Structures are given as structure tokens and as C-alpha cells.
Amino acid sequence: MNDACRIPALLLATWIVAMPAALAQDSERNRYFVQQMIEMAATNNEQGVTGMQRMLEQNPKPAASDPAAARAAFQRGLAFFGQDALDAALEAFQQASRDDPGNADAVNYAGLVYRKMGRFPEAEAALQQALVLEPTRAVAWFQLAQVYGLTNDADRALGALANTYRFAQNQMRAEEILRNIAENEAADTLRNAALETLRLFHLPAEAVIVPPLPANPDGIVPMNSMPNPTRAP
Amino acid sequence: MNVPLFAFRGVELTLALALALALASALPASAGQYETIDYYVQQMIALASANEEAGVLIFREQMENLPRPEPGDARQASPFIQHGQERLASGQPKEALAAFRQAFIADPADPEIAGALGLTYLRSRRFKEAERLLVYALSLAPTRSASWLVLGQVYGQQGDAHRATGAFVNALRFAQDQPRVTEQLRQLATADPADAVRIGALQALQLARPAPAAKPVLPASPPPPQSTAPVRSKDGSSRAPEQTALPATTAGGLLGSLKQGGDLLGSLKQGLALLAKPADSATAEPVASPAADNGNPGQRIYRRGMPLTCLIVTFQNGKTANLGSGLLVSKDGLVITNNHVIDRAENLAVRCGDRESVARIRKRSKEPDLALLATTLKSKESFILNQTYSQDLIGLDVFVIGNPYGLESTFSTGVISGLREIDGVRYIQISAPISPGNSGGPVILRDGTVIGVATMGLKVGQNLNFAIAAADVIASPIFAPKQMQVRSMSTP
Known part of the structure; x- marks a missing residue:
């Protein structure tokens, strides 16, 4: 972005920030900043994204009430998660988050578990909270993008993927992940968002002609989980 | 570019080298991760094609001082690497790409994986992606000869002989096995279908051509006088004085090089005679597998x-x-x-x-x-429609290929169970299982002709499925007699 564009973009960002900040509660205001980061990322407004990021980073970090208990609960959550025991994992991650509200890892994992459970509104809220705590957390942006992609929210999937790339520690790896999604993801919204993200950053991208098909169509279940066969009349 | 700027203590500082020193720290502050490493790689290429070894080494050092990415999970990447290598060797770049991509995502700090992914993109003719991966691979290992060699091919494939030359020179410069890389470049110089790859490889060989003294000397000959010995260049390598000028990166340059490079002339002529465009997977026509006719x-x-x-x-x-x-x-x-x-x-x-x-x-x-x-899918082979519609068909074996529920290329078999006319359309009733997604697919007889187009089935009962008779396809308005082939049932 050239200098001529930067100043109006910053003014706009400041105005957008100031308006709701006066009206909304802290948590709502923070979520609003995350949403703004998504919207601005989708239009490659780097200055705007950085402005929102700075606003979030100025928040004081919540103090841990019981850091040792939080660490123990988080480790329990990881163990349950590794065993695919999602309910138990969720409970442990929530406990970790209650004991240490500033623990972005715990709330991020809670978001991941919600996404795996298909509970997308809760997943979105948890991942947004992780980003309020750590706005440059690329993995949370990536998971949030998947939530939006799977709920057919194309614009926000694009913005969240753009932030995934922007904040990735290794951008070449992120680029290849985006290419992988753009070529192999069966969910149209997510696939198209990945392609748009590559284009947004002027990265080489190849649109697929025939979209990938789901590896397992709906309805394929193990034989032993099927209902008992009925005798033909 | 190779004009000495000044000299002191026996070292000539050329203009190019001076520029290299100045540029080594001149990277724009706002450059991103890739832009930074690309800048260094491009400088190494430009200096290599000007045979400025000292400059190349300066930028190599700069690259080696860049922060390394965090190590990935080599154990997770390992099976993908093996799978990718197998697929690449068996000419399946699409499958190799998927495997190497997974390996790279698992371990992005391994230059071998990044290089293999770059090579696979090259084989897939995706040059922009190939360039990015190879530049990245070089940032992880700036002296990895194989990455320079493939990067040279990527530039050559895009018609950039100059950058191909520089990359090939670096491939030679950093090669641990010089004869092997020389032979690989010789192969590229003679047999690669892309002009700029051949020119780049030839120019790199010319730049690195051994000095006359390196050639075998007859036992009877006296040792050459000191004054005729090859000059020792500032980079320490032996080089004939007449070869310091870089040949032009044009066909004229190639011809000029040909006149000089006597040992290459024969192999180049041989290679030019063998030139053939590589098969493009997007336009390649389907060919029956050699194992196709095996009796089953x-x-x-x-x-x-x-x-x-x-x-x-x-x-x-x-x-x-x-x-x-x-x-x-x-x-x-x-x-x-x-x-x-x-x-x-x-x-x-x-x-x-x-x-x-x-x-x-x-x-x-x-x-x-x-x-x-x-569609744009030109093909030497196509299905032949079988116009037979008679009771003789009942009991014949049929074979169905289709995509039920998206399960691609599902094959099922059965027999022709009957002939039915529904709402004025003639159908072949078949016992071969079909499901949603099979619609529009071929129902094939043992002789390979298509007897029907799978269309519908009865939800009640079992294996009561129907295909529009090919005879009705031929009688319908969609039939194109000039383009489609028709046959009657073969006599048993």
C-alpha cells in the first residue's frame, strides 16, 4: 500500500475502533477487533489489520488464579485429545482456561475440540477468544478459517486464511498448505477461500477444473454399525 | 562486468564484486520472507553467470546467516518422501506432488524435501511454484547442487537462458561429484527439448570448461613454460584466458559456443536429432495399458x-x-x-x-x-455405440463403470435381464448394481461396445436397473453421426 492510501486507511481504522469501543463491553469490543482483522485481511488492508492487532495487544493479560492447576488440566486435555476422548478433553481445556484465563493454548484447543464435534458457534467463540489473547496466533486463524469454510461463510474464511498466511512463522509452509486446500479440499467454500487467499497475496495458484470428491461419501458406515438386516418378504 | 576496478595485494576487485559487496546489505527493509531469500538467490545467479565467484560466496554467506525455520517432524515426513519418490519414478507427478507436499508440510526445514517438491512442480510444468520451492530449498542449503540444477531447468523451461546459466554454474560450483553434474549438464545441453535449457547448460559448461593444462599431456612433451600456464583467476580456479567472456544468451551464442566446444559438438548434434516435446499430461491421449488384454x-x-x-x-x-x-x-x-x-x-x-x-x-x-x-478432451479412442435392440441381448454379460455417490470409476457386472419400453423410450434392464452417480455412465458388452446409458433403477426390489438403449441414443436428437461410431452386435 502506498503512502497516499495509508493515511486514510489508518483514519478509517481509528474511526472504526473508536465507535464501538465506546458502546460495547470489553469482550464484545475485542471480538469486534477480531472481526475487523478478518474483514481487513480479506481486502489485504495490512495497515488496518496491524491497527486492530495493536488494539488487542494493548489489553492487559488476565491473571491466572491457579497456574499449576491450569497446567495440569491442560496436560490432561492433551492426553484425552490424543485418545480422541473429545468430551473429556473439552472439560479439561475449559478447566485450564478457567484457572488461567490468559492461557491461549487452552482456549485454542477448546475451539479445536468444538470444531471436531461440529459445534461451530462454540468453536468460533473459543477461537476468537484465543485470538483476543494472541492476535498473531496463526494456528487459531487457520482453525477459525476452517470453521467459516465449513459453515459456508466465504468472506470470513478468506479473511481468516489471509491472517493465517500473514502471521505464519514459515510462510512457504503456509503457502503450500493453502495450495493443498485449494486443490484437494472437498468443501467448496473452504477450497475457494484458499484459492482466493493465494491470489490475494499474488502467489501462484491453480484452480481445479473438477473439484475433489469426498473420500468417504455420506452414508458409508462399517458393516457392524448398520441396523439389523430385515428378512425379505 | 568483469573489468578490474582496482587491484591491491594481488587481488583484483572487479566492478561486479564491488557491487556485490554493496548490494549484500541493500535488501529493502520491508521485504517479506520469500522476497529476502529470492533476492540473495538472484544475486548468486547473476554473479555466477558473470563468473564472479567471490560475489557468489558473499551472498552464500548472507544466506547461511539467515534465521533457519524451526525443524519439522522428520519421522512423519519419511513415508511421504518414499511414496513421492516411487510415484515420481513411475511417472505419476500428480501423486508425487501430493506426497511431497505432505512431506513438506510435515518437515519444512528439510532442503531435500523442499527440493523434491520443487522438482515435482517442474515435472508438472508448474514453473512458478517450482521456482519458489527451489529458491526456498536454497535458503535452507545454499550449496545444494541438485537444487541449483533443477532451478536452472525451471528458468530454462520459461525461456530465461541467462538465469538458467547462472543456476547451472552454481550447480557445478557446489557439486560434490563434479563429473556427475558435468554429465547431467551435458545431457541437458544436448537432449533437453527447451532451447533455453540447452543454451544455459552449454554456457555453464563453457564457463566451467577445464583449462588446457588439465588435458592429458603426451609423455614425450616437455613441461609447458610458466608463461603459457593457465592463469589463476581470483577465485582460485584454473581458466583459459579466452574463456572469460560470457557467451551471449541467444541462438547465436549457442552457435558460437558450438564452434568452440569441439567435444560437445557431436553430442549436441546427436541430441538435437533426438529432440522431442515432452508429453503434456493435459493433452495426452488415453492409451490402453499393456496389461489390458490378459484374458479376463x-x-x-x-x-x-x-x-x-x-x-x-x-x-x-x-x-x-x-x-x-x-x-x-x-x-x-x-x-x-x-x-x-x-x-x-x-x-x-x-x-x-x-x-x-x-x-x-x-x-x-x-x-x-x-x-x-x-469438451476439449481429444482422444484416439472413444466408445462405440451398439445399435442392437433385440431379445438376443437377454442373458448377455454387461459391465458398468461409473461414479456412484462420487466413488470414482466403480466397476460392476451383471447381465441383461430384459428389454422394456417406458413412455416411448426403449430401455435395457440390467442386474448390474447402479446407484445415484452412475447416471449417464456406460453399460458395456463383452466386445467393448456400449449397449446402454445407465439412467435409473427401481427403489424396491433388488438389482432392477435400467439403461437407455444405445439404439435410442442413436435415434435421439443428441446423436452426431459424423463424429460417433456405431456397430451391431458381434456374431457369437
Whole structure:
């Protein structure tokens, strides 16, 4: 972005920030900043994204009430998660988050578990909270993008993927992940968002002609989980 | 560029080297991760093609001082690497790409994986991606000769002989096994189909050509006088004085080099005679596998029919709307399917075998339920429609290929159970299982001809399925007599 564009973009960002900040509660205001980061990322407004990021980073970090208990609960959550025991994992991650509200890892994992459970509104809220705590957390942006992609929210999937790339520690790896999604993801919204993200950053991208098909169509279940066969009349 | 700027203590500081020193710290502050490493790689290429070794080494050092990415999970990457290598060796770049990509995502700090992914992109003719991966691989290991060699090919394939030369020179410079890389460059210089690859490889060989003293000397000859010994260049390598000028990166330059390079002339002529464009996977025509005719009719029919059987995907509002099957029926890419498959489609895509195309509707009819699609899939082979419709068909074996529920190229068998006429359309009743997604696919006889187009089934009962008789396809408005082939049932 050239200098001529930067100043109006910053003014706009400041105005957008100031308006709701006066009206909304802290948590709502923070979520609003995350949403703004998504919207601005989708239009490659780097200055705007950085402005929102700075606003979030100025928040004081919540103090841990019981850091040792939080660490123990988080480790329990990881163990349950590794065993695919999602309910138990969720409970442990929530406990970790209650004991240490500033623990972005715990709330991020809670978001991941919600996404795996298909509970997308809760997943979105948890991942947004992780980003309020750590706005440059690329993995949370990536998971949030998947939530939006799977709920057919194309614009926000694009913005969240753009932030995934922007904040990735290794951008070449992120680029290849985006290419992988753009070529192999069966969910149209997510696939198209990945392609748009590559284009947004002027990265080489190849649109697929025939979209990938789901590896397992709906309805394929193990034989032993099927209902008992009925005798033909 | 090779003009000495000044000299002191026996070291000539050339203009290029001075520039290299100045530029080594001149990277724009706002450069991103890739832009930074690309800047250094491009400088190494430019200096290599000017044979400025000292400058190359300065930038190499700069690259080696860049922060390393965090190590990945080598154990997780390992099976993907092996799978990718196997697929690449067996000429399956698409599968190799998927495998190396997974390996790279698992361990992005391994230069071998990044290089292999770059090579696979090159084989897939995706040059921009190949360049990015190879530049990245070089940032991890700036002296990895194999990455320079492939990067040179990437530039050559894009017609950039100058950068190909620089990359090839670096491949030679950093090679641990110089004779092997020299031979690889010789192969590229003589046999690569891309002009700029040949020119780049030849120029690199010319730049690195050993000095006369390195050639075998006759035992009877006296040792050469000191004054005729090859000059020791500032980079320490031996080089004949007349070879300091870089040949022009044009066909004229190539011819000029040919005149000089006597040992290369023969092999270059040989290579030029062998030149052939590589097969492009997007336009390659389906060819029956050599193992196709092995006596098992099912396998023979599947292997011949699979590349001619198509997956049809329809789109509405930019999203996948419906899936079905189709059959390639002409050498110029006409595909038959059911009308209900493409109903309400805004856009269409077709994959026949491993080839893909967008498609447009050329003709359609509600009764019979048929549509004709035009694609870009030119083919030497196509399905032949069998116009027979008689009681003699009942009891014959049939074979069905299609994409039920998106399970691509599913093969099923059965027999012709009966002939039915429903609402004035003639159907072949078959016992071969079909499901949603099979619609529009071929029902094939043992002789490989298509006797029907799979269309519908009875929900009650078992294996009561129906295909529009090929005879009615031929009688329908979608039939194109000049392009489609027709046959009657072979005499048993």
C-alpha cells in the first residue's frame, strides 16, 4: 500500500475502533477487533489489520488464579485429545482456561475440540477468544478459517486464511498448505477461500477444473454399525 | 562486468564484486520472507553467470546467516518422501506432488524435501511454484547442487537462458561429484527439448570448461613454460584466458559456443536429432495399458473403458451441485450423459480417466433423458455405440463403470435381464448394481461396445436397473453421426 492510501486507511481504522469501543463491553469490543482483522485481511488492508492487532495487544493479560492447576488440566486435555476422548478433553481445556484465563493454548484447543464435534458457534467463540489473547496466533486463524469454510461463510474464511498466511512463522509452509486446500479440499467454500487467499497475496495458484470428491461419501458406515438386516418378504 | 576496478595485494576487485559487496546489505527493509531469500538467490545467479565467484560466496554467506525455520517432524515426513519418490519414478507427478507436499508440510526445514517438491512442480510444468520451492530449498542449503540444477531447468523451461546459466554454474560450483553434474549438464545441453535449457547448460559448461593444462599431456612433451600456464583467476580456479567472456544468451551464442566446444559438438548434434516435446499430461491421449488384454474380460473392459468413462460435476453459484457419469463417444471430445445429471447446471466440469476439461451443453433432450457435452478432451479412442435392440441381448454379460455417490470409476457386472419400453423410450434392464452417480455412465458388452446409458433403477426390489438403449441414443436428437461410431452386435 502506498503512502497516499495509508493515511486514510489508518483514519478509517481509528474511526472504526473508536465507535464501538465506546458502546460495547470489553469482550464484545475485542471480538469486534477480531472481526475487523478478518474483514481487513480479506481486502489485504495490512495497515488496518496491524491497527486492530495493536488494539488487542494493548489489553492487559488476565491473571491466572491457579497456574499449576491450569497446567495440569491442560496436560490432561492433551492426553484425552490424543485418545480422541473429545468430551473429556473439552472439560479439561475449559478447566485450564478457567484457572488461567490468559492461557491461549487452552482456549485454542477448546475451539479445536468444538470444531471436531461440529459445534461451530462454540468453536468460533473459543477461537476468537484465543485470538483476543494472541492476535498473531496463526494456528487459531487457520482453525477459525476452517470453521467459516465449513459453515459456508466465504468472506470470513478468506479473511481468516489471509491472517493465517500473514502471521505464519514459515510462510512457504503456509503457502503450500493453502495450495493443498485449494486443490484437494472437498468443501467448496473452504477450497475457494484458499484459492482466493493465494491470489490475494499474488502467489501462484491453480484452480481445479473438477473439484475433489469426498473420500468417504455420506452414508458409508462399517458393516457392524448398520441396523439389523430385515428378512425379505 | 568483469573489468578490474582496482587491484591491491594481488587481488583484483572487479566492478561486479564491488557491487556485490554493496548490494549484500541493500535488501529493502520491508521485504517479506520469500522476497529476502529470492533476492540473495538472484544475486548468486547473476554473479555466477558473470563468473564472479567471490560475489557468489558473499551472498552464500548472507544466506547461511539467515534465521533457519524451526525443524519439522522428520519421522512423519519419511513415508511421504518414499511414496513421492516411487510415484515420481513411475511417472505419476500428480501423486508425487501430493506426497511431497505432505512431506513438506510435515518437515519444512528439510532442503531435500523442499527440493523434491520443487522438482515435482517442474515435472508438472508448474514453473512458478517450482521456482519458489527451489529458491526456498536454497535458503535452507545454499550449496545444494541438485537444487541449483533443477532451478536452472525451471528458468530454462520459461525461456530465461541467462538465469538458467547462472543456476547451472552454481550447480557445478557446489557439486560434490563434479563429473556427475558435468554429465547431467551435458545431457541437458544436448537432449533437453527447451532451447533455453540447452543454451544455459552449454554456457555453464563453457564457463566451467577445464583449462588446457588439465588435458592429458603426451609423455614425450616437455613441461609447458610458466608463461603459457593457465592463469589463476581470483577465485582460485584454473581458466583459459579466452574463456572469460560470457557467451551471449541467444541462438547465436549457442552457435558460437558450438564452434568452440569441439567435444560437445557431436553430442549436441546427436541430441538435437533426438529432440522431442515432452508429453503434456493435459493433452495426452488415453492409451490402453499393456496389461489390458490378459484374458479376463472384466479387467480388459475396465482398463479400456475407464479412461473413456467420465465424472461429470455440475456447479451452481460457484459450488458443486451434482455428480454423475458420462461416456466419451468421439475423438473430438463429445461426452454423452443423462439430462437429469446436468439439469440446472450453471457450469460443468468433466474428468475422463485422468484428464479434465470444462464442458458445455451442446444438445439435450428430456425424452429420452440424454445430453451431449462438448469438451476439449481429444482422444484416439472413444466408445462405440451398439445399435442392437433385440431379445438376443437377454442373458448377455454387461459391465458398468461409473461414479456412484462420487466413488470414482466403480466397476460392476451383471447381465441383461430384459428389454422394456417406458413412455416411448426403449430401455435395457440390467442386474448390474447402479446407484445415484452412475447416471449417464456406460453399460458395456463383452466386445467393448456400449449397449446402454445407465439412467435409473427401481427403489424396491433388488438389482432392477435400467439403461437407455444405445439404439435410442442413436435415434435421439443428441446423436452426431459424423463424429460417433456405431456397430451391431458381434456374431457369437
